[in-house]
Amino acid sequence: MKLLEYQAKEVLASLGIPIPPGVVARTPEEASAAFETLGPVAVKAQVPVGGRGKAGGIKLARSAAEARAAAEQIIGMDIKGFRVPLVYCEALLDIKQEIYLGFTVDRDARANVLIFSAMGGMDIEQLAEESPQALARLYPNPWRGPLDFELTQLVYDTGLGEHARPLAALMKKLYRAIPEYDALTAEINPLVVTHAGEVVAGDAKLEIDDNAAWRHKDLERKYGAVIEGDPYEIEAKKRGLTYVSLDGDVGIVGNGAGLCMSTLDLVRRAGGRPANFCDIGGGAKAEVVENALAVILMNPKVKGVLINVFGGITRGDEVAKGIVTARDNLKMRLPLVVRLSGTRMEEGRAILLQNGIEPGVSAWEAAQKIVELSSPLVGRSGPQGRGGAA
């Protein structure tokens, strides 16, 4: 789960990290009121993705009217697929210097890494590419965390020695997001040094490991409902499915992440555009297939569905029966192509054929078939053909 900025800042504040005064506003009136208490503010869109500024999701307001107008524009905006549910109005900082500070998982090292740089405010990936020498790294021991002297060394190495004490102390506090919240990323960029010499979190990113959600039910309760994500992904989550929305029109169901991803690749290769990724797991039980189809059919863009299942321990004939039942229960009329492989696949294919479902022998054939069936008959790529079915 990626927390919104104001949520991440609440967590940071609970760890003892200074944050600027700020107020959440759900309406333009609340943004205007925020100006009255805070003075000049940055009105910031709250979405769990980067690049808000470039998308027009951050505006400075020097009057109550400007704050109201900014909130009016930003709330409800779509930023990279996320509708902005609310804005965070935050007092402006008297910036002397901007620093980068972040913990993240270094997959290659199979470890957490602390990245620190005197050049803050930039995108870290861009910084890593353009001036790798400006980044200092520390791999803290995962059992005891970073030690004071390690952090002090890092601060001096980065040329920020004059702020050694507050910075090292702040890093130690930020590290606590890892053991206490299962943070995969805990980033403050920029970390602002003010002219008064204070160190304050200008922005905050916090991603909590979904695998550890059971340890942090409080966070999910407090923050989970605010993030307005994709409606199909939310419905799929309720039904216990592994589902990712994509922007095409061919629904995809597969069992196993790798098999499902390779099915998307094949549909794309055949000239189609997948509407989703949906992994129903190893067993491919009938009710899971039905749940998957139900979510996929919610999407009005979907013009056909491809199911690709390998029957390992589950037999192909059982999978086929489950698919037929699911289709009938849902009264599904869209084209459906099913590709079964593995145990008892011939029996499974026979059952599909008897029930009017197109069985694909190879995954590639099946992908071509569904792309053909879900395209309009005339003018496959032409504008007039696209209209009817949707």
Added chain:
Amino acid sequence: MSILLDASTRVIVQGITGREGSFHAEQMQALGTQLVGGVSPGKGGTKHVGVPVFNTVADAVEATGATASGIFVPAPFAADAIMEAAAAGITLIVCITEGIPIQDMIRVKDFLRGYPAARLIGANCPGLITPGQAKIGIIPQRISSPGHVGMVSRSGTLTYEVGSALTAAGMGQSTIVGIGGDPVLGMSFSDVVELFEKDPETTHLVLIGEIGGSDEERAAELLSRGSRLKTVAFISGRTAPEGKRMGHAGAIISGNRGTAKSKEEAFRKAGVAVAETTDDIVGLLT
């Protein structure tokens, strides 16, 4: 021959009395795996699927001389189970459990540095099988047959599919290793490839990767330094969008890192054939 596991390996199952543990312990026995015991705290002294159950891994190792373990315990307890196995002297630890918190695995990886003889496969993996001899994990026996193709993969069902195709084409396998779909894993592609290089019975190699991380790139780099194996690589997730986890916790493109394109290019540069689809693998291998 084979790598890591053969008919003489003495194996235990941690979590043997659970539903998954029971079922797969029996499947392992059916293939001929030397299952010598199981672990289930509180059930020591009983028998399950015909083998003695112990309270701890140390007890099981002392009584049975086991050197390998398959872990089927639930995610909240799995990290501890891995460390318990290593501390008890198990040298091949195969963790099937899905959903272990990443921070738990980071601590496990650090802990395992103190046990250099212990090899961890997984977690979130289907395990490994040496066809006709033994398996630890959940790979269906039917997809495999004894032979000379080594297989290593991050994906479960995709491995089964390719294994079935190889088997149908008469190309048996020496050992099939599923290294798992998590971002912080035990053995990497490179670790497994090194073992296949040293196994005289393995002449061919199929490597099935996916988006996320750069373990494939590192394996390509290893193969580029000289390999006696005829290798085909396949990468899934060419069309996956940036920033989305595609089913596996580790299958995510971050910025411009971890793309299928980067992995495919690394293999091509290393002189390794890259299959466009899984259907092409058999043809490229012959």
